[in-house]
Amino acid sequence: MNGITNNNDLKSITSFFEKQEISLIAPTTEELSRQLAEWNNTKYDYPAHTALHKLISGRAVECPDKTAITFGEQKITYKILNEQVNQLAAILIKNEVKKGDRVGLALDRSAEMVIALLAIMKTGAVYIPLDPQFPLNRINYMLEDSQAVILLTSIKYKNHFQSPAKELLIEELWETLDNYPATDPEVEVNGNDLVYILYTSGSTGLPKGAQITHQNLVNFLISMQRAPGLTATDKLLAVTTISFDIAGLELYLPLLAGAEIVIADTKATKDGWALLDIIKKEKVSVLQATPYTWRLLLEAGWDASTPLKVICGGEALPLELSQKILERASSLWNVYGPTETTIWSTVKQLTSADEVISIGRPINNTAIYIVDKYLNPLAPGIPGEIYIGGDGVAMGYLNRPELTAEKFVEDPFSKQAGNKMYRTGDLGKFMPNGEIECLGRIDAQVKIRGYRIETGVLEYQLAKENDIKQAVVIARPDKFGVDKLLAFIITKNTDEALNTTARIHNWKAVLKNSLPDYMVPDNFIIVPAMPLTPNGKIDKKALPDPEISDTVKLHTGPRNETEAVLTGIWQELLGLQQVGIYDNFFDLGGHSLLALRVIANVEKVTSKQFPVNVLFEYQTIEKFAEFLEEDGKKSKLQSLVPIKAAGNNKPLYVVSGINGTAFAFVRFANMLDAEQPVYLLQEPQEIGEMEEFPATVEGIAATYIDQILKQNPDGPFAIAGHCFGGIIAFEMAKQMEKMGKEVKLLALMDIDISDFETLQPGMKKNLYFIKHKIQNELHKIYKNTYLFVAHRQLFFKYRNEYHRRLLNKYKKIAKPNYNIEEYNFSQKVTQLYEKAKKNYQFTPYNIDVIIFRAKIASYHRDDKKFSGWKPFVNSIEVRDVEGDHLTMLESNDLPTILQQDLNRYLK
Ligand code: AMP
Secondary structure: OOOOOOHHHHHHHHHHHHHOOHHHOOOOOHHHHHHHHHHOOOOOOOOOOEOHHHHHHHHHHHOOOOEEEEEOOEEEEHHHHHHHHHHHHHHHHHOOOOOOOEEEEEOOOOHHHHHHHHHHHHOOOEEEEOOOOOOHHHHHHHHHHOOOOEEEEOHHHOOOOOOOOEEEEHHHHHHOHHHOOOOOOOOOOEOOOEEEEEEEOOOOOOOEEEEEEHHHHHHHHHHHHHHHHOOOOOEEEEOOOOOOOOHHHHHHHHHHHOOEEEEOOHHHHOOHHHHHHHHHHHOOOEEEEOHHHHHHHHHOOOOOOOOOEEEEEOOOOOHHHHHHHHHHOOEEEEEEOOHHHOOOOEEEEEOOOOOOOOOEEEOOOEEEEEEOOOOOEOOOOOOEEEEEEEOOOOOOEOOOHHHHHHHEEEOOOOOOOOOEEEEEEEEEEEOOOOOEEEEEEOOOEEEEOOEEEEHHHHHHHHHOOOOEEEEEEEEEEOOOOOEEEEEEEEEOOOOHHHOHHHHHHHHHHHHHHHOOHHHOOOEEEEOOOOOEOOOOOEOHHHOOOHHHOOHHHHOOOOOOHHHHHHHHHHHHHHOOOOOOOOOEOOOOOOOHHHHHHHHHHHHHHHOOOOOOHHHHHOOEHHHHHHHHHHOOOOOOOOOEEEEEOOOOOOOEEEEOOOOOOHHHHHHHHHHOOOOOOEEEEOOOOOHHHHHHOOOOHHHHHHHHHHHHHHHOOOOOEEEEEEOHHHHHHHHHHHHHHHOOOOEEEEEEEOOOOHHHHHHOOOOOHHHHHHHHHHHHHHHHHHHHHHHHHHHHHHHHHHOOHHHHHHHHHHHOOOOOOOOHHHHHHHHHHHHHHHHHHHHOOOOOOOOEEEEEEEOOOOOOOOOOOOOOOHHHOOEEEEEEEOOOOOHHHOOOHHHHHHHHHHHHHHO
C-alpha cells in the first residue's frame, strides 16, 4: 500500500468505486477531454519496425572494444558479445530453431545467459525466460503451455526438467562455438514479431504467458533511455531474475545505450552486503530494484558515499522508504507498470519535497486512462481503474483467448481503430497536475518483494489440503512497513490445539513443492470463522492481526521469569503482541537477521555470549528458556547443529575445524541451493561440554556419527570437513563404511596433512620436523598480520559476530586485555584438538575425495598439489577456491562448486 494511503482511505475508495453509478459521475466535459488528451500526448519517434537485437548489434560497430558485460572477473566487449551471439544463433538454427518457434531458457545468472537471450532473438524465435531456481512443476508447466521446441539449459540442470522440448546444454554448444560464423544470421525479424513470452501470476493457480513484441520492447527502452536516462558512461547492476519482466530493462537498456551491465549472481541478488560490495567494486552508477531490495541495501549500510541513480518499481514505494533512498541516491525514479504493457508504463522522478508518492506520467507513446466501470474518464481527484493504451500493450496471453478478451479491450480513446488497452486492476487517480497516484489493487493481487501474487492461487492450493476447510490469504505490512503474506485458515479438525506447529510446517512444505518461496505465507493464523461484509463477502480488511487472532486461544504465556524475558524480546522483534512459549521462532516469521538481533538482546540481558546457532537449536521460548536456565550446570548444546534444516535434497554434514562455530557457516549454507539442507558438527562450545567431549579423532568421529545416525539412519551421506574437521570427516567416512553406510561424497576443505607424514614410519623425522617448524613459524608471522587485516576488513563489511570474534582473536597479539575467559576456553579446545591430531595414525583408505583448497595459503604447504593426502586415499580431485583458509567460507566460489559436486554425487 502506498505511504499516503492507509487502510481506511482504501476502504472508502474501494467501496466508493464499487457503488459508483453512472449518474453520480459528472459528464465528461470538453475541457476534461482536452486535458486528458494533452496529458496523454506522449508521441515520440522511434524505430518501431526494427528488432531489438539489430539496434544492439549496431553498438558493436560503434564501440567494439568497450565492455558490454561484466560478471565476476569475466568481461565481454561489444564486439565479442555480438560475435558470440551470432555464433550461438547459428548453432540454434543448425538445431532447427525457426522464426516464431518458442525456446525455453533456463540458465543461472551469467554473461552466457544474456548472450543466449540475444542469440534466440537473432534466430527470430521467441524466448520463454525460466529461472532454474523456480519450482520444477512451474517450469515444466511453462515449457508445456508454451510448446517450447528447445530448452536451452546447462549441464547442472541436465534432464532436470520434463517437457517435450529438445534439451540443449550451453556448455556443449560453447565448445563448438568457433565452428560457426560470427556474422549476423540471415533471418528477418521486425517490430511485430514476438520477442518473449513472460509467465505471470494467474488467478486459477496456473501462470499465464503475456506475449511481448520487439516493438513493445524497443518503444519501452527508447523511452527509458530518455527518462530515467542512461548514457554510454553508465554501469547498471542487474539484479532481477529473468522470470520477472523488469529484468528486460537491466539487460537490454545498457546494451542499447552502449553502457555496461554488471550482472550479480543469484546468491548476491539476495544479499545486501554482497550487492553493496559489487556496487563499490565496479563503480555501479544505476540500479533498478523493488522496494524490498532497496531495504536490503539500506540494512547492509548503503550510504551517501555510494550515490546511485535509483529506479524503484514493482510495487508501491512507501514515502518513508523514498526519503531514506533520497538521502543517499543521486536521483530517485518511481516506475509503474504491469507485465502486460511491457515492464513500465509511467515514470516519475521523486524529490525530498514530494509529500505524495506519485507514479508520474505515461512513458513514450503510452496513454493512461482512469475510468469508472462504464469506461467513462474520470476527472482529477476521482479514483477509478487504471487502463493503459499505446505501444507497450502486449499481444494478449498465449492460449488464453477468453482472458485476453477480458483484459485487453478495445481502446475507445485511440484514434486508430483496433488498438487495445489493458485493464490493470489497479486503482488510481489523476492529480491536478496530470500525474497519477496509484492507490492499490481492486482485486486480490498483492505484491511481495516485488513479485506479483494472486492470493487466489495460494487459497486454491491450501484448500486442497485434507485438514483445511477454508483458506484466505492477504498481504499486510509488518511493523517495519514490509508487506508479509498472512494465511487465515479454518481447519476441518476442531482439535487443532493438538499440533498447530506441525500442521503449519506441513502446509508450508506442501506450498513450497509447487510454488516459489516468495509465495509461501509468512504467518498462518487459525480462525474459527471468516469475518463477512454485510453482503456476505469475506471482509479481508476485518481479518485479525496475527497477535489478536484465534491462535491466541492456543497461546500459552510465560511460566517463569526467563520465559517472560524471552517472550518480551521475541514480541518486540517479531512485531507481535503475543507469542506463546511453544511457538516456533521461524514459523512466526523469524529470519536470520532477526535471529542475530534476538541473540544480541539476550546477551544484553544475561551478560553472557551465545552463538546464533542456539536459536536454530532451541526454536521455541520453552526450549530456549530451558537452555538458558541449565546453562552453567550442564550444557545441552549438541554437536549437530541444523544450520539450514529446510530443503528436499539429501543433507550435507559439515565438520567444523578448530574454533569454528555455526556463525562461519550460516552464509555458506545460505549460498547453497535453497533445497540443500546443511548440518554442522561442531566442537564443544563451552566448558560443560568439554568434559564429555572425546579426546581422540576416532572418538570425536564416533560421537559425530552417532548424532548423524540418530537423525538420518539410512543415508547416503555427504560429508565435508573444514580445517581439522577434514581429518575428523576422513575418519568418519572410514567408520561409516565399516558400519555399512554409504558415503557418497567426502570433501576436504583446506586441510593440509603434509606435516603428518613426519609421523609415518621411515621418514627422517627430526630433520623434517625442524624444517617444517621453521617454515611454519615464518608463515605464522605472515598469517597473523594478514588475517588481522583481512578480518578487520570483513568485520567492517559484514559486522557480524563471527568476524568480531576472529578479529578479537588476532587483536589479542597486540591487546592483552582481550576477553580472557573466551580466549582461555578456545585455547583449551585448541589443545584438545592438537593432542587428538598428534595421536591420530593415518592409514590408507580406499575412498575418492575432493579437496577444496583456498587460493590464498594461510599456512605453509609442504605438498602444494595434494596437501599430503595422496598416500591415504584412492583418488583426489582438487578444486581451488577464492579466499584464504577462513574467508573461503565467505566466498561465493566454495558453495557454488560444492553444490555442483553434491548434485553430481547425491542425485
Ligand atoms: P507485474 O506485472 O509483476 O510487473 O505487476 C504489476 C503490478 O504491480 C501493477 O499492476 C501494480 O499493481 C504494481 N506496481 C508496479 N509498480 C508499482 C509502483 N511503482 N507503485 C505501485 N504499484 C506498482
